[in-house]
Amino acid sequence: MKLDIYPFAKLREVLSGINPNSEYDEIDLTIGEPKFGAPKFIQDILKNNTDSLGKYPKIAGNDILIKSILGFVKKRYDIDVKPEQLCTTLGTKEVCFNFPIYYLYDKQNPTLSFTNPFYPIYEGAGVVSKANIIYIDLNKENNFKPTLSTEDLEKTNLVILNFPNNPTSTILSMKELESWVNLALKYDFFLINDECYSEIYRDVPPPSLLQASLNIGNSKFKNIAVINSLSKRSSTPGIRSGYIIGDERVLVGYKKYRTFVGCAQPEPLQIASASAWSDEEHVREFRNFYNQNFKLAEEILNITVPKAGFFLWLYVGDDINFAKTLFQKESIKVLPGSFMGKNNAGKGFVRIALVYKSEIIKSALSRMSKYIP
Structure with missing residues (x-):
């Protein structure tokens, strides 16, 4: 390796x-x-719930955390997500790494594609998965916007986009996201958008792949998912609270897989995270x-x-x-x-x-x- x-x-x-x-x-x-x-209010809630360290945390997330994330998605995107379409995660580094390993495990000669430059965890997941890697180059010539050839679309199993983008700060319009959802459905690959910078914007909130999916009639989020976390949004990278939301057909197996990985967020952090997801000020x-x-x-x-x-x-x-x-x-x-x-x-x-x-x-x-x- x-x-x-x-x-x-x-x-x-x-x-x-x-x-x-x-x-x-x-x-x-x-x-x-x-x-x-x-934020002090998050620290205070964490301190006040240290007694819950005496019990094992729920890997799937406690009810308070799940409710708060669903509430955030409703308020931010006006989308009613079912609990079955949500998997809470230990930040998003975890899901960026172990979701591709899970998803590509049964694929013959798997292929993973992701935007380039990139968060190094994407490539690490591809290496561990023994996947072929397609780098989706972002450069000045294409205005730092992603494209894949028909040949690459036909052979890829999993595509990871990252918009708003790290490091270029480029965003994709709703129409561009809709185009990617259509491609995921047409060529039957799984599409993830890493949306960890979605709440750091100047004036207009950037759109989500979830919204784009609904706009084209893909109401069950077939073949798509988004990930997000509190690290950038709430300036709490140490709280390790994230989520993946999307196609429940895929997430049901991924949730089972995570029970063996052993990456549960400690209970006091889950409670503090719930307060952070619920607050916008x-x-x-x-x-x-x-x-x-x-x-x-x-x-x-x-x-x-x-x-x-x-x-x-x-x-x-x-x-x-x-x-x-x-x-x-x-x-x-x-x-x-x-x-x-x-x-x-x-x-x-x-x-x-x-x-x-x-x-x-x-x-x-x-x-x-x-x-x-």
Whole structure:
């Protein structure tokens, strides 16, 4: 089994031996980890329910958590999802990895396709599944929008999209999502959209694959599913609360599979997660922070503000040398795009996570600006 080196490990290797400018505190803009702190009300609920550590948690999620996620989906998308169409998960890294392993297990010569650049867990799942991998290249020439040839559509078993996209921050319109649902039905592959950045947007909420499915009359979500989590939405990556919603014919078997994996979210975290899924005020506050940061980026770097996400996908030419120079001269870390893709996808770009309070982002972007060609 040959798993690739994680992008952050590649960066550590590249930066090893470089002494950053000691005049500045280090600012790490590489990882999509919100730095605003977990909301206090979520922390308080977690603290007040530690007595529930004395019992085994439900792998399928307790009733409070299930109800809160269904309520979130109803409020956000105006969709009534049945409990049978929902599987709560231990964050979404888990489902990104073990769902492809489950789904592809019985396929003859399985093929997995996903957007490129990509979250490395997608590729890891393909490697462990011994699947053929098709990289759906996202680049300037196609406006960072995904397409597959007819030949690839005919042989793929599972497609993972990720919109709003990490790292490019591109979104797909409702029509584009509807087109992908039609393709999944026509060519009989399973389609997942990783929607973990769906709640980080500027003005207009991006559409969901669930809505697109309903729009074309696929009311049972045949061949499709979406995943989401609290990590970005609620600035709580440590709470490990996520879900997959979609085709219950597939999810019934996946739920059974998960009982053997042993990845249950602890009961106090389930209770705290339920409170987070049920509240929107804290999410609006975080969106305001990100919007302020993008306004600064627009002013300082003269960029076009993306419609969603919290990443800048910035062209710099030599992405690796840019990252090394910025770390040495300004003590700022950014992630080279070439570490996130294959077939030269991402080359020349850097990913910049605008996940700090505005005063830190303003300082970082101002110091960074003089190195951008």
